Amino acid sequence: MPASRVTLADVARRAGVSRTTASFVMSDRTDMRISDEARQRVLAVAEELGYRPNLTARGLRTTVTRTIGLISDTIATTQFAGEVIHGALDTALAHDHLLFVVETSDDPAVEQRLIEGMLDRQVDALVYATMYTRVATPPPALDGRRVVLLNSLDETFDGPRVLPDELAGGRNAAAALVRAGHTDGIYSIGGRHLIPATPDGAWAGRLRMQGAEEVLAEAGLELSGTVECAWEAADGYAAVSGLLETGIRPRALICLTDRLTLGVYQALQQAGLRIPEDVSVVSFDDSALASWLRPGLTSVALPHYELGKAAVDLLLNGDQSRAVHRIDMPIRTRQSVAPPAADRS
Amino acid sequence: MPASRVTLADVARRAGVSRTTASFVMSDRTDMRISDEARQRVLAVAEELGYRPNLTARGLRTTVTRTIGLISDTIATTQFAGEVIHGALDTALAHDHLLFVVETSDDPAVEQRLIEGMLDRQVDALVYATMYTRVATPPPALDGRRVVLLNSLDETFDGPRVLPDELAGGRNAAAALVRAGHTDGIYSIGGRHLIPATPDGAWAGRLRMQGAEEVLAEAGLELSGTVECAWEAADGYAAVSGLLETGIRPRALICLTDRLTLGVYQALQQAGLRIPEDVSVVSFDDSALASWLRPGLTSVALPHYELGKAAVDLLLNGDQSRAVHRIDMPIRTRQSVAPPAADRS
DNA sequence: CCCCTGTGCTAAACCGAGTTAGCACGGTTA
DNA sequence: TAACCGTGCTAACTCGGTTTAGCACAGGGG
Numbered sequence: 001m002p003a004s005r006v007t008l009a010d011v012a013r014r015a016g017v018s019r020t021t022a023s024f025v026m027s028d029r030t031d032m033r034i035s036d037e038a039r040q041r042v043l044a045v046a047e048e049l050g051y052r053p054n055l056t057a058r059g060l061r062t063t064v065t066r067t068i069g070l071i072s073d074t075i076a077t078t079q080f081a082g083e084v085i086h087g088a089l090d091t092a093l094a095h096d097h098l099l100f101v102v103e104t105s106d107d108p109a110v111e112q113r114l115i116e117g118m119l120d121r122q123v124d125a126l127v128y129a130t131m132y133t134r135v136a137t138p139p140p141a142l143d144g145r146r147v148v149l150l151n152s153l154d155e156t157f158d159g160p161r162v163l164p165d166e167l168a169g170g171r172n173a174a175a176a177l178v179r180a181g182h183t184d185g186i187y188s189i190g191g192r193h194l195i196p197a198t199p200d201g202a203w204a205g206r207l208r209m210q211g212a213e214e215v216l217a218e219a220g221l222e223l224s225g226t227v228e229c230a231w232e233a234a235d236g237y238a239a240v241s242g243l244l245e246t247g248i249r250p251r252a253l254i255c256l257t258d259r260l261t262l263g264v265y266q267a268l269q270q271a272g273l274r275i276p277e278d279v280s281v282v283s284f285d286d287s288a289l290a291s292w293l294r295p296g297l298t299s300v301a302l303p304h305y306e307l308g309k310a311a312v313d314l315l316l317n318g319d320q321s322r323a324v325h326r327i328d329m330p331i332r333t334r335q336s337v338a339p340p341a342a343d344r345s
Numbered sequence: 346m347p348a349s350r351v352t353l354a355d356v357a358r359r360a361g362v363s364r365t366t367a368s369f370v371m372s373d374r375t376d377m378r379i380s381d382e383a384r385q386r387v388l389a390v391a392e393e394l395g396y397r398p399n400l401t402a403r404g405l406r407t408t409v410t411r412t413i414g415l416i417s418d419t420i421a422t423t424q425f426a427g428e429v430i431h432g433a434l435d436t437a438l439a440h441d442h443l444l445f446v447v448e449t450s451d452d453p454a455v456e457q458r459l460i461e462g463m464l465d466r467q468v469d470a471l472v473y474a475t476m477y478t479r480v481a482t483p484p485p486a487l488d489g490r491r492v493v494l495l496n497s498l499d500e501t502f503d504g505p506r507v508l509p510d511e512l513a514g515g516r517n518a519a520a521a522l523v524r525a526g527h528t529d530g531i532y533s534i535g536g537r538h539l540i541p542a543t544p545d546g547a548w549a550g551r552l553r554m555q556g557a558e559e560v561l562a563e564a565g566l567e568l569s570g571t572v573e574c575a576w577e578a579a580d581g582y583a584a585v586s587g588l589l590e591t592g593i594r595p596r597a598l599i600c601l602t603d604r605l606t607l608g609v610y611q612a613l614q615q616a617g618l619r620i621p622e623d624v625s626v627v628s629f630d631d632s633a634l635a636s637w638l639r640p641g642l643t644s645v646a647l648p649h650y651e652l653g654k655a656a657v658d659l660l661l662n663g664d665q666s667r668a669v670h671r672i673d674m675p676i677r678t679r680q681s682v683a684p685p686a687a688d689r690s
Numbered sequence: 691c692c693c694c695t696g697t698g699c700t701a702a703a704c705c706g707a708g709t710t711a712g713c714a715c716g717g718t719t720a
Numbered sequence: 721t722a723a724c725c726g727t728g729c730t731a732a733c734t735c736g737g738t739t740t741a742g743c744a745c746a747g748g749g750g
Contacts (some may be wrong), residue, residue, distance in 0.1 A: 007706060018730045021710060056410065057706035059401045061734050067466065076431035076650065078633075079424060086421035089448055093455070098462050101446040103434055110438070117443050120400045121412065160722055233637040237538065243662045264638050288423075289634065292578040292607050305421065363700045368738060378698050402736035406705050518750060 006049045015045040022046075026053065059122055066097045067119040068315060069109070069126040070308075073136070075103045077119050079287055080131050081305055084150065086224045087308030090126060095316045098125075102210055108139065115141045125315040126309075127154065131209050133163060146320065147313045153203060162307050162325045167299045168206045169329030170211020171253055173282045176298060176331055178219045180280060181339040182252045184223070187211070191228040192258030205231075205256060208284060209301075212254055224250070231256055236263030242270050251340050252280040257300055258287045265293055276338035286332045295335030302328045351394045359361040360390040367391075404467055411442045413660060414463040414471040414652075416456070418481070420448045424632055424650055425476050428494065432653030433472060434494065440661045453484065460486045464650045470660040472653075475498065478508060478548050491665065498548060505659045505669045507652050511549045514645045514674030515556020518599055521643060521676055523564045525625060527597045528682040531566070533557070534584050534609055535601030536573035550576075552600060553629060557599055569595070576601055579607030587607075589616050596685050601631045603644055610638055623684035631677045632675045641679030648672045 013020035019037055024032045025042040047052075059065040070088055075081040087100055092099050100118050104111040119141070129150035130136045136152040149161040177186060192201030192209050200206075207268065209226075216222055225248075227239040236255060244249060245268065254262040259263065261283040273279050275295055282288065286301035306327045314325070357367035358577035359362040362383055369377045371386040390396075397510050398643030404410040415433055426685040433523050449456040463471065464486070472493035475481045494506040522531060528545055535550040537554050545551075554571075561567055564603050566644040570593075581600060587596060589612065600606040610620065620640055628635065651672045659670070 005706095008708095009706075012573065018732055019707085020709085020732095021728090024729095028706080033726085035728060038728080052461060054467070054706055055468045056401055056404045058708075058733090060399075060405050060706080060737085061708045063735085065401065065466070075434070076427040079421075082421040082424070082486075083426050085430075085446060086448060089420070089446070093459065093462075096462070098445050098447070098459075098466060099436070101430060101445050103431060114399060114438065114443075117352075117441070120397055121410070121443060122399070122401045137355070226428075237639060259401070259637055261641065266614070266639060269611065276629055292604055294582060294608065294611060294633075311568075330675065350736095353738095354736075363741085365700055365702095366698090369699095372738080378696085380698060383698080399736055402705090403738075404705095405736080406709085406738045408705085670729080 005054065006051045008051070008053070011042060011046050011049060011051050014049065015041045017042060021233035026051075026204045042079035043153060063122060064124055065122045066071055067098055067100060067121070067123050068092055068312060069102060069115075069123040070129065071098045071102050071114065071118075071126060072129045072131065073104055073106045074131040077099070078131055079300070080128075084129060084308035087305035087310075088312045089308075091155060091309045091312040091316070095312075097312075097316065109222045112141060112173060115139065119145075127311045127315065128241060129308075129311070133166075146315060146318075148314045150307055150311045158322055160319055160321060160323055161312070162310045164204075164302055164307065164329055165326035166329065167211040168326070169284065170208035171215045172211075172329060172331040173208070173217035173284065173300050174212035176282050176333070177252045177280060178215060178221070179253070180252075180337050183221055183340075184281060185224055185249070185251030185340075186216070186254065187224055187243065187248075187250045187252070188226040188254045188256070189229070189236055190231050190260050191226040193203030193231060193256070194228045195230045199331060204284075208256060223254075231260050233259050233263040237267045238263070240267035241271075244273075249273075250279055252337075253282070255283045258283050258285040258297065261297055261299075262293065267298075276336050279342060280338055280340070281336040282331075283331075283336075290332065290334065293336075295336050297320060298331065298334045298337045300329050300331045303329055311319075350399065351396045353396070356387060356391050356394060356396050358395065360387045362387060368543055371396075385652070408467060409469055410467045411440075412445060412466070412468050413437055413442055413628050413657060414445045414447065414468040415474065416447050416449060416463075416471060417461065417474045417476065418449055418451045419476040420446070423476055425647070426474075429653035432650035432655075433657045434653075436654045436657040440657075440658075442661065456484060457486060457547030460484065464490075472656045472660065474653075474656070478511075484555065488665065492658060493659045495512050495652055495656045496528065499623050505660070505666060505668055505670060507584075507655045507665055507672060509549075509647055509652065509674055510671035511552035512556040513671070514629065515553035515558075517556075517585060517676045518553070518629065518645050519557035519625050521561060521601070521678070521682055522597045522625060523566070525597075526567055527625060528685070528689035530569055530594065530596030530685075531561070531599065532569055532593075532595045532597070532662045533571040533587065533599045533601070534574070534581055535576050535605050536571040538576055539573045539603070540575045540662045549629075553601060568599075574605075574616045578604050578608040581605035583608070584610075584617075585609045585612035589618075594618075595624055598684075599628070600626060603628050603634045603642065604631040606642055606644075607634060607638065610642075621681050622686060625683055625685070626681040627676075628681075629674075635679065638681075643679045643682045645674050645676045645678065648674055675681060 008022050012019045022042050025039050064256040072081050102114045125146035128138045128331040133151045135154050137154045193205035194201050229235040229239050290297040290299040353367050357364045367387050370384050417426050445461045469493035475482045478496045480499050481498045539546050539548035574584045575578040628644040631644040634646040635642040
């Protein structure tokens with residue numbers, strides 16, 4: 001039974017002091033003179049009764065609720081949001097905050113309702129997140145609030161933003177191949193994501209490719225080719241099948257997502273090519289899939305957890321500066337990369 | 346700028362009535378006599394000023410916050426929690442509620458802190474969820490609260506529980522094969538999950554197998570064999586490779602998870618067997634993987650969204666009866682099931 | 691003319707904290 | 721001996737709503 005909660009008044013009464021005194025003791029304020037004896041008495045009683053301040057009441061008076069809103073366009077579809085929530089949650093908890101988690105499904109009316117709902121509950125600050133990196137502008141309802149943008153390219157936003165460091169990620173992918181000794185027959189599968197929906201390529205795609213090409217150039221190398229295609233499993237299968245049919249025998253592949261790589265694996269294995277003995281494969285995302293594949297897929301991680309963590313950290317540290325925080329994309333090494341076979345040089 | 350909010354007092358003043366009257370109008374209470382004229386005036390002013398009640402203040406007085414807590418053991422690792430959150434969120438929103446989402450990482454100390462945090466914020470009710478079905482008992486801190494258990498087998502719990510209907514799911518899987526005309530060479534890969542950690546099998550495994558065997562028996566059929574193994578990708582690969590090496594040529598496989606099936610696909614394709622022409626495959630989970638695989642995998646869905654939805658529905662309908670609500674596990678038909686080839690009967 | 695009933699409204703208390711203003715007391719100094 | 725100061729505390733107000741108790745007035749009946 002939720003036996004009616006112990007209030008500050010209960011504590012004060014039992015300790016023989018006024019509510020005011022009890023309040024000052026509990027909030028540890030030193031600008032008011034309280035005898036050490038009274039302080040100890042209040043603390044002892046609070047402990048004994050298991051007093052916990054009612055944050056709703058406190059919130060009403062102080063307008064701070066120790067609560068943060070996390071607005072996302074999508075939660076379910078991808079593993080993305082799960083990790084972001086996880087990172088945000090852990091960080092919030094470390095600072096004694098809780099999270100309202102909310103999903104707009106990219107519907108402005110829903111978004112409006114959800115934001116109103118959070119403001120009605122007096123959230124202290126908000127993370128405005130999107131599932132994948134794109135230009136996402138927070139609605140006017142958030143103007144003047146403490147907000148951090150997660151995964152948004154909105155340059156006009158006047159506050160901190162958190163983004164994955166895709167350029168460095170691209171460099172990490174190529175560096176793994178260079179380190180293994182690859183010098184030629186390196187192909188990119190997926191490329192910049194030059195499909196009708198994104199004719200100029202996806203932001204992530206452009207930066208990943210740029211990073212990869214930088215590293216190759218620094219080693220005096222270059223890509224033998226790029227298959228531009230969409231980033232789904234079927235596209236990876238088609239891309240590599242096509243490559244093999246033209247007689248090309250790649251020695252290393254930079255695939256732009258793990259999903260894509262699922263198809264790539266199927267195409268390579270169907271053609272009797274062994275990973276990594278015949279062909280090395282690096283990918284991006286480090287999704288659960290990367291560890292399920294055989295051999296385990298070496299993949300550059302999208303730092304979802306760290307993105308969520310960084311966003312909440314910025315909010316709780318009160319950082320309102322207009323800066324872009326790029327989060328490292330570390331490579332998770334598994335078994336899909338090996339030195340090129342000597343007999344085929 | 347968050348221009349200081351419009352309060353009920355503002356509305357009352359402008360409408361020329363007392364706060365009491367304004368309050369009664371806004372909360373649409375009929376037990377107090379308000380002239381239609383006054384009512385209209387208040388409503389018009391509220392609309393004009395864009396009045397929104399401060400739910401913190403209301404919560405303090407009424408102890409209802411229109412806020413629900415969702416406690417989960419894990420969020421990030423699986424797609425599970427994402428869908429559960431999604432379903433819970435949608436349903437909460439439909440009833441003008443918001444969700445605190447929280448993850449315990451199965452650490453009782455963390456769980457305790459999180460529950461205290463939610464109670465300090467006066468949540469109205471809570472969903473106590475686990476990532477996969479197991480005996481999970483809510484801690485004493487939740488005694489006497491409105492709680493729904495999601496995915497827990499705790500028989501001692503005195504309230505509603507929500508579970509996937511695994512027995513019906515097992516029936517659905519087998520029925521798909523029977524419907525396609527399969528009569529023999531049907532094997533189960535994964536079985537009851539009889540591994541050292543779960544020597545009696547997993548709850549889901551037992552029910553899925555029972556359901557499948559029921560349906561086969563009703564059609565006068567039976568399994569040609571079961572490979573008991575763990576439910577990861579590598580196990581699926583090993584299981585089917587092993588089967589094929591003994592000279593067995595299965596005609597249909599019931600695989601107990603999509604992950605497992607990923608390995609199964611690799612083993613079959615490596616052996617030159619075509620799906621579904623040579624071997625039909627049904628699976629469980631309907632994860633994203635099922636749609637990524639080639640050919641698309643027919644899979645019995647774990648109804649995560651519906652579980653979350655049902656749990657919140659029960660909470661908001663005030664249902665406190667001690668009942669187990671089994672949620673349907675519908676089969677998602679793709680391309681991995683076909684009639685058995687005639688030439689091999 | 692008084693009493694009664696119904697209508698329409700409001701004053702004031704309340705929820706549980708935080709915060710401001712100031713009081714009582716003892717000791718020190720002029 | 722009064723003025724002054726520091727110490728230790730509390731009364732009362734505040735936040736923005738909900739809720740209880742009851743007041744003022746009009747109209748009808750006896």
